[in-house]
Amino acid sequence: MAGENIPQDLKNAIGIESSPLDNDIEKGAIKRFAEAIEDSNPIYTDESYAKKLNYRSVVAPPTFLRSVLTNPLPENIKSPYSAVVDGGSVWEYFEPVCAGDIITTKTKLQDVFDRDGRLGNMIFIIRITSYTNQNSELVATQTTTSITYEPKEN
Amino acid sequence: MNQNLYLEDISNGMEIPTVKKDPTTQQLVKYAGASGDFYQIHYDMDYAKNNGLPGVILHGALKNAFLAQLLTDWIGPLGKLNKLEVQYRGMDLPGVPVYAKGNVNEISSDGTIKCEIWLEKEDGEKTTVGKAVITLPSKN
Numbered sequence: 001m002a003g004e005n006i007p008q009d010l011k012n013a014i015g016i017e018s019s020p021l022d023n024d025i026e027k028g029a030i031k032r033f034a035e036a037i038e039d040s041n042p043i044y045t046d047e048s049y050a051k052k053l054n055y056r057s058v059v060a061p062p063t064f065l066r067s068v069l070t071n072p073l074p075e076n077i078k079s080p081y082s083a084v085v086d087g088g089s090v091w092e093y094f095e096p097v098c099a100g101d102i103i104t105t106k107t108k109l110q111d112v113f114d115r116d117g118r119l120g121n122m123i124f125i126i127r128i129t130s131y132t133n134q135n136s137e138l139v140a141t142q143t144t145t146s147i148t149y150e151p152k153e154n
Numbered sequence: 155m156n157q158n159l160y161l162e163d164i165s166n167g168m169e170i171p172t173v174k175k176d177p178t179t180q181q182l183v184k185y186a187g188a189s190g191d192f193y194q195i196h197y198d199m200d201y202a203k204n205n206g207l208p209g210v211i212l213h214g215a216l217k218n219a220f221l222a223q224l225l226t227d228w229i230g231p232l233g234k235l236n237k238l239e240v241q242y243r244g245m246d247l248p249g250v251p252v253y254a255k256g257n258v259n260e261i262s263s264d265g266t267i268k269c270e271i272w273l274e275k276e277d278g279e280k281t282t283v284g285k286a287v288i289t290l291p292s293k294n
Contacts, residue, residue: 029188036188037219038181041226053231062222062235066215067189083205084193086214088241088284093234119206151206 005114005121009076017108018071025060025068027099033064050098057099062091065131065140070105077109079123079148087124087145095139102134110143119149159230161265161290170256170269173224177212179248185216212246217282221271224254229288236266237287244281251276256286265289 003011027047034044042049043059050058097103111126125146131139182196191213194201202210218240225235246252256271266289273282 032184033188036181036184037216037223038175039219039223039226041223043231061219062226062238063215063219066191066218069190085195086242088214088239089218090240091218091238093236093238151204 003114005080006112006123007080010079010112010123010125013073013077013109014112015109016073016077017106018073020104020106021069021071023068023103023105025097025099025101025103027058029067030058030060030064030099033067034061037061037063047099055096055098056101060097060099062093065091065097065103065129065142068103068105068131070107070129073107073109073127079125079146081123081148081150083119083151084146084148087147089145090143092141093139095133095137097131097133097139101139103139104132106130106132119147120152121149123148157230158232159228159290160232161267161292164258164261164267164290166258166261168258170224170228170258170271173220173227173254174251175220175254176251177216177246177248179210182210182212182216182248185213185219189213189215191215207245209247212248214240214242214282217242217246217252217273220252220254220273221256221282221284221286224256224271225269225286225288229290232291234289235286236289238284239286240271240282240284242282244279246273246275246281252281265292 031045047058107127107129110128114123128143130141133139252273256269259270260268269286271284272280274280
């Protein structure tokens with residue numbers, strides 16, 4: 001039966017949100033992120049170029065917010081399976097994020113469901129994280145899908 | 155890259171210029187450090203194999219970053235990326251080049267442009283598929 005592999009604690013936790021966490025957006029962190037993804041767009045590293053385009057400072061790459069911390073959901077909100085793969089994500093962008101910003105994150109457990117597939121029974125955990133800046137503007141949201149499964153013995 | 159792109163430049167079905175990426179194990183370590191994602195399947199071969207994987211694999215979020223670059227290189231500094239959606243269908247391994255590709259599939263009357271985007275390998279296998287919504291300035 002669908003859902004029988006999902007612990008009741010996890011089902012009950014749908015809708016729970018983490019406490020907010022403030023993050024300083026640092027110029028050096030943006031630069032290191034742009035280097036790691038090997039994206040040489042000067043808007044991420046050249047402050048005078050970014051300012052010419054009317055940004056406050058260097059701009060964060062679209063997926064930089066992935067590196068910004070969020071407070072965890074309570075400890076009991078987890079899959080009974082030990083392995084996890086990233087199923088995908090949906091970003092929505094509303095305002096730019098620049099060095100010097102303070103971004104407050106909150107993560108909500110949006111949905112949990114299971115499915116049988118290539119890796120056996122898989123529990124899907126959907127979370128949505130909201131990112132708000134120092135001017136109380138919602139700058140972005142990211143919805144992520146984590147696919148959890150129990151690895152088979154080799 | 156980073157030439158200005160305008161709404162008038164866009165036609166339905168047009169291709170987004172391909173971005174080729176050459177991920178390496180070193181890049182995975184750099185990405186782990188920069189993103190704070192230290193899940194061992196991305197740098198520890200034994201750990202990855204014990205989890206049923208063929209070897210260390212690319213972070214999904216790194217592939218997401220490649221697809222973001224496809225769009226930001228194309229739309230230039232005046233365009234806006236409004237929405238970026240990706241689904242990971244297959245695994246990508248370091249040492250195997252990937253091509254970020256896409257095309258325009260809907261132009262709305264309000265100027266919003268919807269695109270299909272994906273990552274493919276040399277053999278054409280699409281390991282990541284997605285959609286994006288962008289807006290561009292008008293020349294007028």
